[in-house]
Amino acid sequence: VATNKAIEAGAQRWAQKHRATVTVEYFTFEDMQTKYVAAIESNSTPDIGQLETSAPARFAGMGQLIDLTTFARQIEGQVGKAPANVSAVTMVGDKVYSLPWYVMGGFWYVWRDVFEKAKVKLPSTFEEVKQAAAALNRPKDNFYGMGQSWNRTSDGYGVMQSLMYSHGVGWAGKDGKYKSIKTPGMQTVMKWATDIYKDGIQPADTLTWTGSGNNENFIAKNIAQTSNGPSITFALENALAKATDAKDRKVREEALANHVALPHPAGPDGRRMWAIAMSFGIFKSSKDPEAAMSLIAHLLSPEETVAVMKDSYGQFGPVLDKARAASKDYFNKNDNYRTFGRAAEWFAPTGWPGPTTAPAAEVQASNVLTDAPAKVIVDKWSVDQAIEWEDKKIKEIYDTLKG
16 A cells, blocks of 8 residues: 555656646556456556556557557666566567566565574575475464465466476477476476475465465464565564554564565576566557656656655565666665565566567466466376376467467
């Protein structure tokens, strides 16, 4: 809510300067693509869309976005450049369809005191995560080694992409064309994704968690580790600010001091973290594309970016180099924030190692990435069967969208 208000205040500063009116509409990350698709179908798209990771490729593929290549070049001196791994999501071929603003990365949250008490080292890889979960698991006390849900939110499909890409597994090649996932690497991935359920190192209801289930279970200290954006830190900082008495304050201070946001786990092929990469696009239906460009340039400026970022508790990792330089002090607050500030370094876009294309975006939107492990966990399919099914679905998407 604080971030929303900060964005709205920034937009209003532009409106006052230009004697214009700006209306800002909000929806959750989960509803975002659905709402835009509905707006496209009813010819009611906004002038400017804040677009998440795979949306620029998807909507440019539908012919809905204005080509911003020239505009991007014009304002580069004023706003700066994004690293290549992030700007990749804003382009289709050599054309720019959106301008990157920030990434909201996933980090690996752990309870330091739980690890220390059990003499377990903090994990750096997916393999170490699983070993730590087994060592810390105490189902009799209703405490579990980890909590990772393969649900249909970015907490599910985002982690699955991080897991795949860190194991060197992608469903497209560098050329962006379909590539089979029927590989030993994918078998390792699927085994990890399903073993954590089979081994009983997670609460029984984990698969039914929606976007907030892992946050709630981590904060309640029912689980030792989980993947999440910085919203857990925000919740714990907020809880401390609202402490009612000295005893309450002490408990909340301890929780804040004990929670650690580690970099997202690495795999045998490196550390690659899928993240929500937000950018601004202009829909073709815009009545005044010039005004829309002016507002985007204003919001992307280092001053406006830092103003929004300061109200976002580390959830907003700027990607343009000028904003990153301006926000250095902010991210030096403590170790967790220093990790948040590095989100762009580990970012891997949808469709890695290739560019984010319309079919790659569709693979994510189809939920096949998280429905596959669910087939093994719930329907008792074999790992090979699930990979076979997933591969076929992905190939169909690429055949339909000519990818």
